[in-house]
Amino acid sequence: MQKITRLAAVLLIALAVVLAIVAFSLGRHALQPPASQPLAASPASAPAAASPATMSVVAAAAALPAGQPIPASALRLAGATQLPPDAYVSIGAVSGDIPLVDIPAGATITAGLLAHGVALALKPGERALSLPVDELTAAGNRIQPGDYVDVFLSLKPAPGAGPSEAKQPTQTRLLLSRLRVLAYGSQDLPNPSAASRPATGAAEKNAVATGGSSAPPPPRTAVLAVPVDEVDRLLLGVQDGKLSLALRHPGDVGRPDDDLFPQPRNVLTPLASLSDEQRQQLLAPENRAYAGLDGNGLAGQAAAATARPAPSHRSSNAQGIEIIRGSQAHSL
Numbered sequence: 001m002q003k004i005t006r007l008a009a010v011l012l013i014a015l016a017v018v019l020a021i022v023a024f025s026l027g028r029h030a031l032q033p034p035a036s037q038p039l040a041a042s043p044a045s046a047p048a049a050a051s052p053a054t055m056s057v058v059a060a061a062a063a064l065p066a067g068q069p070i071p072a073s074a075l076r077l078a079g080a081t082q083l084p085p086d087a088y089v090s091i092g093a094v095s096g097d098i099p100l101v102d103i104p105a106g107a108t109i110t111a112g113l114l115a116h117g118v119a120l121a122l123k124p125g126e127r128a129l130s131l132p133v134d135e136l137t138a139a140g141n142r143i144q145p146g147d148y149v150d151v152f153l154s155l156k157p158a159p160g161a162g163p164s165e166a167k168q169p170t171q172t173r174l175l176l177s178r179l180r181v182l183a184y185g186s187q188d189l190p191n192p193s194a195a196s197r198p199a200t201g202a203a204e205k206n207a208v209a210t211g212g213s214s215a216p217p218p219p220r221t222a223v224l225a226v227p228v229d230e231v232d233r234l235l236l237g238v239q240d241g242k243l244s245l246a247l248r249h250p251g252d253v254g255r256p257d258d259d260l261f262p263q264p265r266n267v268l269t270p271l272a273s274l275s276d277e278q279r280q281q282l283l284a285p286e287n288r289a290y291a292g293l294d295g296n297g298l299a300g301q302a303a304a305a306t307a308r309p310a311p312s313h314r315s316s317n318a319q320g321i322e323i324i325r326g327s328q329a330h331s332l
Contacts, residue, residue, distance in 0.1 A: 054079040057108050058088040064103040069096050078108070086111035118182045118223055121189050125285055126225045128182055129234055131243060133222045139247040141219055143181055145189045148248050149224070151176040151234065155241040155299055171299070175237055176230055177255045178248065185219025229285035232293040240295050264297025 059078035064070055072095040080087075087110050088094050098115040107113075118128050131151075135141050143149060153175040182189060222245060226234055237243050268291045270282055281287060 054081055055083055056080075056089060057083065058091055058094050059108050060103050060105050063105050064099050066099050066101050066103075069098055070094060075109070078106075080108065084108055084110055118188065121182050122225055125228055127228050127231055128223050129226045129231060130221045130223050131234070131238060131245075133184075133219060133245060135218065137242070137244040138184075138219070138222060139245060141185075143184050143222065143245060143247055145181055145183055145187050146250075147181045148178050148250050148252075149181060149222075149245040150174060150248055151179060151224075151237070152244045152246060153237045153241050153298075154244070173300075174256060175233055175243070176226070178253065180225040181222060182225055183221075183223035185221065186216055187219075227285060229288040231289055233298060236293060236295060236298045240298065264293055264300070266297075267292030267294050 056077040057080045058075055060074065061076040062074045064074060072091055075091045075094055077091065087108055094109050094114070098120070099113055100115055101113065103109070103113055122128060133141075133143075139149075151174075152172060154170065154172045156170045224234075234243075266288075270279070270291075274282075282291075
């Protein structure tokens with residue numbers, strides 16, 4: 001009986017050893033990575049592994065001269081293994097933009113090569129002009145780029161004015177109406193083309209720089225789109241008075257009619273020998289701006305022509321005394 005028991009124990013021990021060896025072999029086989037197949041077994045996968053993935057970027061199909069709008073026909077999509085910073089992926093985002101420098105054919109178009117900013121937001125005949133603002137004169141700093149404002153002017157008599165000028169009351173009136181705000185403080189108009197390119201390069205740096213910074217300082221300037229023939233009024237208003245910006249609804253298109261009021265005197269007087277065609281050219285905005293505007297005209301004072309006073313003195317000569325009265329002279 002003891003022999004049978006001893007034999008059964010030896011068999012169990014042997015079975016346990018065999019099972020342990022089998023379990024160890026299975027675990028070791030599971031930890032090993034799958035053997036790579038030979039190159040001959042998958043010839044189709046070799047070219048795909050050798051060539052890296054490519055992406056499409058906008059490139060110049062022809063030479064692009066600086067300062068001229070880019071037509072869509074001069075652009076193409078080119079493959080690139082690595083996306084350059086500020087590169088464009090849509091031809092529509094570049095078409096119509098203006099290069100800052102000459103771009104050779106085949107070059108990748110990036111944001112740094114194209115003109116951006118306030119200048120491109122101007123319409124023909126407009127000029128960008130910066131005005132000083134604060135919380136009281138700019139609708140409590142509720143103005144944003146793209147809004148429309150009215151400019152009101154407040155004038156006071158000059159501190160060193162004479163008795164007649166000192167008696168003039170302070171005046172406030174609408175100077176310019178419905179001017180478009182191009183920038184307010186550090187905020188500019190949004191750039192629609194930025195959505196068609198990745199936020200890398202300068203855009204990413206700007207986001208990182210402003211992300212952890214404190215609150216921006218209060219705005220001190222507002223950039224307005226001003227018709228060129230109205231720039232004189234705005235500059236005189238900044239120097240001689242105080243300007244206030246009144247925010248208005250963008251759908252309100254009402255403006256004052258200048259033809260109902262007398263026009264202020266220009267600084268420069270046109271030549272008397274101009275032809276009828278040349279006198280019509282005086283009405284062009286650029287010529288009106290060149291003629292200028294003085295402070296009296298801005299204040300609405302009458303543009304009365306100053307005549308030279310007639311001489312009312314006596315002059316003596318060898319023949320006697322000559323008395324001049326008005327336009328008549330009498331000799332004694």
